[in-house]
Amino acid sequence: xxxxxxTSGTANKVKYFMGVCQPTWKENATKVEIFGHEYDHRxxxxxxxxRSVFAHDPEKKCKTGDTILVRQLPQKMTRLITHEVIDVxxxxxxxxxxxxxxxxxxxxxxxxxxxxxxxxxxxxxxxxYDTAPPRGDQEGIRDxxxxxxxxxxxxxxxxxxxx
Numbered sequence: 811x812x813x814x815x816x817t818s819g820t821a822n823k824v825k826y827f828m829g830v831c832q833p834t835w836k837e838n839a840t841k842v843e844i845f846g847h848e849y850d851h852r853x854x855x856x857x858x859x860x861r862s863v864f865a866h867d868p869e870k871k872c873k874t875g876d877t878i879l880v881r882q883l884p885q886k887m888t889r890l891i892t893h894e895v896i897d898v899x900x901x902x903x904x905x906x907x908x909x910x911x912x913x914x915x916x917x918x919x920x921x922x923x924x925x926x927x928x929x930x931x932x933x934x935x936x937x938x939y940d941t942a943p944p945r946g947d948q949e950g951i952r953d954x955x956x957x958x959x960x961x962x963x964x965x966x967x968x969x970x971x972x973x
Contacts, residue, residue, distance in 0.1 A: 825882050828899065831872045832862070839891050840867045842880055865893040875902030904944075915939065 829842035842865050845858040865880045866887055872878045877900040880893040887894075901905065905914045913920045920939050927936070 826896070827880050827882070829863075829872050829878060829892070831876045831878055831879055833874050834864070836864060838866065838868045838870075839864045840872055841865075841877075841892065842878065842895075844880075853948065863893050864890045865895045866891050867895040871895055872898050873902065876900065877902075913939070951963070 825926045827842075829844040832841040832842035842863050844861050846859050846861070848859045849856050855881055863880070865878075866883070871875060874893060875896050878898050879896040881896050882893050883891075886892050906912070907914050907919070910919075915923060923939075927933075
């Protein structure tokens with residue numbers, strides 16, 4: 811195959827990864843998608859790669875869609891669980907700029923949205939971030955990330971919680 815991974819002295823020593831939580835059926839673990847780049851020597855380009863790992867999460871800190879920090883375990887916990895969850899970096903839908911620490915909405919700081927709304931008048935249908943409840947308020951009504959998931963073995967299975 812034309813694509814090869816670049817191996818250098820520091821590439822093998824990386825122990826911390828940032829990834830996105832995915833739904834899983836494992837107990838006390840979460841499935842994490844870790845994105846990286848692979849260099850193709852023939853085309854002289856980097857291509858995005860994705861790998862999935864299982865991370866040990868006994869406190870169930872993360873939900874589906876959260877961006878989390880995971881660390882590689884020195885020894886495998888089980889055949890599948892090779893990492894552990896360190897911290898939730900960004901909960902889904904609540905993005906914080908890592909440099910300034912301000913909340914962001916669609917690439918614009920929320921403070922700037924307030925200034926524009928004060929200058930030109932707030933829209934009647936506009937979203938108000940100050941009065942909005944935190945994530946998890948709609949659990950069981952519209953948000954089903956708290957429901958247990960399981961593998962779907964048949965195409966006839968119509969349950970929305972199946973993977």
